[in-house]
Amino acid sequence: MSSEAINRSRAVDWSLRAYIVLAYAFVFAPIAASFVFSLNSDRFPSIPLGHFSLEWYRAVASDPLVWQGLGNTLVIGLIVGVVSTLLGFGAAYTDYRYNFFGKQVYLALALLPPTIPVIIMGLAMLAFLSRVDLSGRAISVIIAHVVICAPFAMAIIRLRLSQMDPALEPAAWNLGASEWATMRHVIVPFTKPAIFGALFITMAVSFDEFAIAWFVSGLNETLPVKVLGFLQGQVSPRINAIGTFVFVISMTLVILAQVLLSGRTGPTAADKE
Amino acid sequence: MQRDTLVSFEGVIKRFGSFTAVQRMDFEIKKGEFLAIMGSSGCGKTTTLRMLAGLEAPSEGTIRLSGKPINHLPTWQxxxxxxxxxxxxxxxxNVRENVEFALKMRGVGKAERQRRAEQWLDRMQILEFADRNIAQLSGGQRQRVALARSLVVEPEILLLDEPLSALDAALKVRMQSVLKNLQRETGITFVYVTHSQSEAFSMADRVVIMSRGVIEQIGTPQEIYGAPRTRFVADFLGSSNIFTGRVRAASPSAVEVDTPDGPLALAGGNLPAPPRQGDTATLTVLDTKTHLSVSRPTGQANVVPVRVIGEEFVGATATVYLETAKGQEIRVQKSHDELAGLPLDIGQELFVHWSPADSHLVAEA
Known part of the structure; x- marks a missing residue:
């Protein structure tokens, strides 16, 4: 254990631990509170708690608009994840494989979208999509989300490619694999953990994204947009129930991605034919 | 072109932008030989190998494999x-899948693939590791996997780019004999790029020495060691004493050169281009061909008075470092018995001498 290191005072050691606990508490306390109140019978979040109840989950589950929102969110998230990962892979491989004039500009532009304030992005998307007659539909949200998600996918896959021995690809060519065969038998298997990592992260980003979806979704509201609708009408513990549900899904995706990306060479058993 | 030529480089030049990595290169690789291409980093040896592999295209000239030009054949073909x-x-x-890779890319069926891969794994003595991951292997085992992976297609030629550089000294020597035996048994032509003189000279039938994109010398290890053709080669090998001076007299079979340390003579052998009187000339003598004595030997042509500046133990032999009055360093390598009777304290004055027949003239460039 690191606490047995010689030059470490016990006081520093314990205060560092306390710091970590506090930092996590700060981040997760609101989510935990939302979870607790989602199971509380009281109409308003207050202490002392009432009794245990699933009534808010029941209320949510019986609302067809929530189901519609969830359905939209899931379908959109899945499509956005796949499309963003494909685009991100292409962009990352282009960066890895080729040197060309203006490559720095290419990279900067490819990674730029997430740095644009979402309100501006949402407004711009709405203005543009309505002009080309694509606003207020599920496809609008997909397009807008791909724009912000693809750079994440590219960054993740690019990192993995940078860990690859530069001789690996020419070695495959040298052993008789054409460029396409090398892509299929070497590049994709090597980057597979990052490809799935990117897929889950981009799905999670799309799943949670509110502001842009609010601008462009029209009647095809995603779940986060729906939640805002609840908030505007009334303060209801149903929001806590939805929040808990969304949190669990997002966290699952992020944790899956994290597990895939932190494995050193990825799951080797899964690479067999 | 001779019948036993496998590869020929004909006027091959390789440029990267304004940098010329390989300058007009003409040489041939014979069928079944172990050829080493040696030089320091940046000399163009790896570029030469990569052109042969099809990973770089020559800027000019033609590379032929079995007589056919292959300049524009992609590496996978x-x-x-x-x-x-x-x-x-x-x-x-895993190990087995690595070895099967080239066969799979050539569309060889699963059973045949497995049979041939196992045959090579067995030959390289790594069959027991067939189902391991690469990360679980030692350096020497990985080396054998890499060899098996390349040889499984039973090619006519195998290219090796400093494959032993990551191994420790003892393993390096062991792998050298594995490689040499493998080459002898299979009869496959090996082209081995290295910066290590000991690797090149211990394994190769012929050695190509390169410097700044130019071939300095091609020959058997004995030829190159015994008679370096250029000053660069003599310097690079480090086993020759090198003197520079002005030609006093020259005939097709004998040359006399005035150096700062006195006149030095060279005799016998056939001079490629006899120098003219007054030219600057560089001559070399191997440190194993020089002799030491306490008193000035009589009737000898090449005698240089020197001072001892150091001595180095080199296993069976020792190298004595000496310096002339003009500051020229001379090395003498002898067995311990031969040195036993000589006083070798630092500063001791001695005489170095050698036969004119052991001197060689080298090109300055």
Whole structure:
């Protein structure tokens, strides 16, 4: 254990631990509170708690608009994840494989979208999509989300490619694999953990994204947009129930991605034919 | 072109932008030989190998394999497998799958693939590791996987790019004999790029020495060691004493050169181009061909008075470092018995001498 290191005072050691606990508490306390109140019978979040109840989950589950929102969110998230990962892979491989004039500009532009304030992005998307007659539909949200998600996918896959021995690809060519065969038998298997990592992260980003979806979704509201609708009408513990549900899904995706990306060479058993 | 020529480089030049990595190169690789290409980093040896493998295209000239020009044949259509410096084993495949890779790319069926891969794994004595991951292997085992992976297609030629550089000294020597035996048994032409003189000279039938994109000398290890053709080669090998001076007299079979340390003579052998009187000339003598004595030997042509500046133990022999009055360093390598009777304290004055027949003239460039 690191606490047995010689030059470490016990006081520093314990205060560092306390710091970590506090930092996590700060981040997760609101989510935990939302979870607790989602199971509380009281109409308003207050202490002392009432009794245990699933009534808010029941209320949510019986609302067809929530189901519609969830359905939209899931379908959109899945499509956005796949499309963003494909685009991100292409962009990352282009960066890895080729040197060309203006490559720095290419990279900067490819990674730029997430740095644009979402309100501006949402407004711009709405203005543009309505002009080309694509606003207020599920496809609008997909397009807008791909724009912000693809750079994440590219960054993740690019990192993995940078860990690859530069001789690996020419070695495959040298052993008789054409460029396409090398892509299929070497590049994709090597980057597979990052490809799935990117897929889950981009799905999670799309799943949670509110502001842009609010601008462009029209009647095809995603779940986060729906939640805002609840908030505007009334303060209801149903929001806590939805929040808990969304949190669990997002966290699952992020944790899956994290597990895939932190494995050193990825799951080797899964690479067999 | 001779019948036993496998590869020929004809006026091959390789430029990267304004930098010329390989300058007009003409040489041939014979069928079944072990050829080493040696030089310091940046000399163009790896570029030469990569052109042969099809990973770089020559800017000018023609490379022929079995008589056919292959300049524009992509690497995946050539049978020129390469063993990489980093080995470049596929980390997501196990040992067996790595070895089967080239066969799979050629559309060989599963059963046949397995049979041939196992045959090579067995030959390289790594069959027991067939189902392991690459990360679980030692350096020497990985080396054998890389060899098996390249040789499984039973090519006519195998290219090796400093494959032993990552191994420790003892393993290096062991792998050298594995490689040499493998080459002898299979009869496959090996082209071995290295910066290490000991690797090149211990394994190769012929050695190509390169410097700044130019071939300095091609020959058997004995030829190159015994008679370096250029000053660069003599310097690079480090086993010759080198003197520079002005030609006083020259005939087709004998030359006399005035150096700062006195006149030195060279005799016998056939001079490629006898120098003219007054030219600057460089001559070399191997440190094993020089002799030491306490008193000035009589009737000898090449005698240089020197002072001892050091002595180095080199296993069976010792190297004595000496300096002339003009500051020229001379080395003498002798067995311990031969040195036993000589006083070798630092500063001791002695005489170095050698036969004019052991001197060689080298090109300055």
């Amino acid at each position: 050539r049978d020129t497998p390469m063993v990489w410096q980093s080995l470049a084993l596929f980390p997501f495949l």
